[in-house]
Amino acid sequence: MSYTITSKCISCHQCVSQCPTGAISWNGASYEINQNLCNNCVGFYSVPQCAASCPTNYALQQIAPTDxxxxxxxxxxxxxxxxxxxxxxxxxxxxxxxxxxxxxxxxxxxxxxx
Ligand code: SF4
Ligand code: SF4
Incomplete structure (x- = not known):
C-alpha cells in the first residue's frame, strides 16, 4: 500500500524532503509518488511523513490494498x-x-x- 498525490496538491514542496525513500518528485507539471519506492514509511516512521507534513487535507491519498x-x-x-x-x-x-x-x-x- 502506498500514497498518491491528488489534484488538491498546492505544490508547496513540503513533503519532498520528508520522504525517507525519495519517492516524491516533480514531473514538470505536478508532484508525484513513485509507487515502487513508496513503502508507507515502514521501517522509518510510524506515520507516513508526506501526509503528516502536508498543509492540505486532501492532497495525499492512501491507495487501499485490494487483497x-x-x-x-x-x-x-x-x-x-x-x-x-x-x-x-x-x-x-x-x-x-x-x-x-x-x-x-x-x-x-x-x-x-x-
Ligand atoms: S508514505 Fe512515506 S515513503 Fe510513501 S511517499 Fe509518503 S513519505 Fe514517502
Ligand atoms: S506537502 Fe501536500 S500540498 Fe505540498 S507538495 Fe506535498 S502533497 Fe502537495
Missing amino acids: YWDSWFVTYNKLVSQMNEAKQGSYWLKWFELYSQKLSKQLQASICNT
Missing part, C-alpha cells in the same frame, strides 16, 4: 514500526515474528494441498 493478505501485512508492518519507534520491542516483536512464521507455514501448506 486481504496485502492488507494484513500492511497492518503488521505498521504495528511493528510503531513498536520499534516506541522501543517497546522485544516481547511483541517476538510474538509477531512467531505468529507470522506460523501463518506463513500454514499458508504454504494450504497452497501445497490445493
Whole structure:
C-alpha cells in the first residue's frame, strides 16, 4: 500500500524532503509518488511523513490494498514500526515474528494441498 498525490496538491514542496525513500518528485507539471519506492514509511516512521507534513487535507491519498493478505501485512508492518519507534520491542516483536512464521507455514501448506 502506498500514497498518491491528488489534484488538491498546492505544490508547496513540503513533503519532498520528508520522504525517507525519495519517492516524491516533480514531473514538470505536478508532484508525484513513485509507487515502487513508496513503502508507507515502514521501517522509518510510524506515520507516513508526506501526509503528516502536508498543509492540505486532501492532497495525499492512501491507495487501499485490494487483497486481504496485502492488507494484513500492511497492518503488521505498521504495528511493528510503531513498536520499534516506541522501543517497546522485544516481547511483541517476538510474538509477531512467531505468529507470522506460523501463518506463513500454514499458508504454504494450504497452497501445497490445493
Ligand atoms: S508514505 Fe512515506 S515513503 Fe510513501 S511517499 Fe509518503 S513519505 Fe514517502
Ligand atoms: S506537502 Fe501536500 S500540498 Fe505540498 S507538495 Fe506535498 S502533497 Fe502537495
